[in-house]
Amino acid sequence: MKYRYLGRSGLLVSRVCLGTMTFGMKDWGCDLATSTAITDRFIEGGGNFIDTADMYSAGVSEEFLGKAIARHRRDDLVIASKCWFRMGPTPNNKGLSRKHIMEAAEASLRRLGTDYLDLYQLHGPDPYTPLEETLRAMDDLVRSGKVRYVGCSNFHGWQIVKANALATARGFSPLISGQHLYNLLRRDIEREILPACADQGLGVLCWSPLASGLLTGKYDAQGGPAKDSRVGLRAAIDMPRYWNDASFRIIECVQSIAAATAKTPGQVALSWLLHDRRVTSVIVGTRRVEQLSDALVCGDWNLTDEQQRQLADVVPFAPGYPHEWMQITAANTAGHEV
Numbered sequence: 001m002k003y004r005y006l007g008r009s010g011l012l013v014s015r016v017c018l019g020t021m022t023f024g025m026k027d028w029g030c031d032l033a034t035s036t037a038i039t040d041r042f043i044e045g046g047g048n049f050i051d052t053a054d055m056y057s058a059g060v061s062e063e064f065l066g067k068a069i070a071r072h073r074r075d076d077l078v079i080a081s082k083c084w085f086r087m088g089p090t091p092n093n094k095g096l097s098r099k100h101i102m103e104a105a106e107a108s109l110r111r112l113g114t115d116y117l118d119l120y121q122l123h124g125p126d127p128y129t130p131l132e133e134t135l136r137a138m139d140d141l142v143r144s145g146k147v148r149y150v151g152c153s154n155f156h157g158w159q160i161v162k163a164n165a166l167a168t169a170r171g172f173s174p175l176i177s178g179q180h181l182y183n184l185l186r187r188d189i190e191r192e193i194l195p196a197c198a199d200q201g202l203g204v205l206c207w208s209p210l211a212s213g214l215l216t217g218k219y220d221a222q223g224g225p226a227k228d229s230r231v232g233l234r235a236a237i238d239m240p241r242y243w244n245d246a247s248f249r250i251i252e253c254v255q256s257i258a259a260a261t262a263k264t265p266g267q268v269a270l271s272w273l274l275h276d277r278r279v280t281s282v283i284v285g286t287r288r289v290e291q292l293s294d295a296l297v298c299g300d301w302n303l304t305d306e307q308q309r310q311l312a313d314v315v316p317f318a319p320g321y322p323h324e325w326m327q328i329t330a331a332n333t334a335g336h337e338v
């Protein structure tokens with residue numbers, strides 16, 4: 001397993017991060033025994049970085065993870081959680097207000113059975129709460145010792161830049177990580193979010209790196225997803241997100257590179273993300289120990305530059321305006337440099 005520094009910080013995390021959204025999930029997840037076995041295998045395989053959130057299975061993911069890590073040395077692990085989603089029916093039980101952040105952090109610590117979170121992430125942007133209130137609350141958690149580092153998830157590029165400008169001006173802990181949807185089938189973050197993270201010192205953590213399992217090559221384009229498969233069960237989300245002709249052209253290329261390198265399609269898809277040094281870790285979701293073992297190979301296996309490009313070029317990614325304007329006009333401003 002190889003490790004990377006998380007953004008502009010001194011924190012080393014494994015290139016493969018264990019995602020725990022499946023822990024306690026009824027339809028497409030796993031029970032306590034399997035969650036524990038997956039965690040054991042991850043740590044044995046050199047992984048130190050584990051991601052959860054208060055809302056995963058309404059707190060059960062954190063409870064299962066708490067039981068699983070109790071069998072290991074807490075300080076050797078980097079435990080990340082998040083808040084933002086509604087956690088109860090009363091008005092303030094959601095979002096990024098000072099009140100909710102403080103209460104959500106205490107509840108996560110209780111469920112996880114730990115005194116501190118290594119990384120506490122804002123699960124999404126809150127349009128109703130002033131960013132200054134949110135960042136001050138997070139900074140207070142850091143100063144109290146309950147949180148080590150602060151990160152965000154699903155933010156726009158401009159919100160990342162605004163947050164860290166504000167953090168610098170006020171002396172708050174800056175965001176050091178951005179957790180975003182990124183895989184070979186959905187490259188949206190290449191437009192604004194990846195550049196913003198790189199500029200502001202945030203390491204990128206990729207969620208859904210296997211596109212709900214499509215990138216393992218196990219789904220049949222013609223037949224459609226089986227009703228009891230993960231994509232079948234989550235059809236309302238996953239079909240519009242991933243299921244189209246372009247996706248299956250990319251998956252075919254992933255399969256051919258997998259055959260040529262004697263790796264699995266999933267390993268090729270994960271390594272494609274890790275090829276970009278702006279990416280710190282891929283957050284791998286699994287519901288079986290064997291699936292995790294498959295992913296762990298990517299802790300220490302790289303695609304060549306040529307293979308990376310080949311995959312990127314199957315369906316050329318259109319970065320859109322203003323990137324294309326810059327490409328056309330850059331020549332007008334250059335030419336005098338040596």
Ligand SMILES: NC(=O)c1ccc[n+]([C@@H]2O[C@H](COP(=O)([O-])OP(=O)(O)OC[C@H]3O[C@@H](n4cnc5c(N)ncnc54)[C@H](OP(=O)(O)O)[C@@H]3O)[C@@H](O)[C@H]2O)c1
Pocket residue numbers: 018019020021022028051052123153154179180206207208209210211212213214216218229230266283284285286287290291292294295
């Ligand atoms: N910040 C956010 O908003 C956000 C959102 C979503 C997720 N996350 C984080 O990211 C993590 C991963 O997300 P995700 O579950 O959506 O990831 P994903 O990479 O899109 O999908 C993972 C799924 O792929 C299938 N799979 C995994 N390995 C496989 C293998 N070797 N062979 C065949 N199938 C395999 C499994 O589903 P089946 O076995 O059921 O087919 C597994 O549940 C989560 O656990 C969570 O920590 C964060």
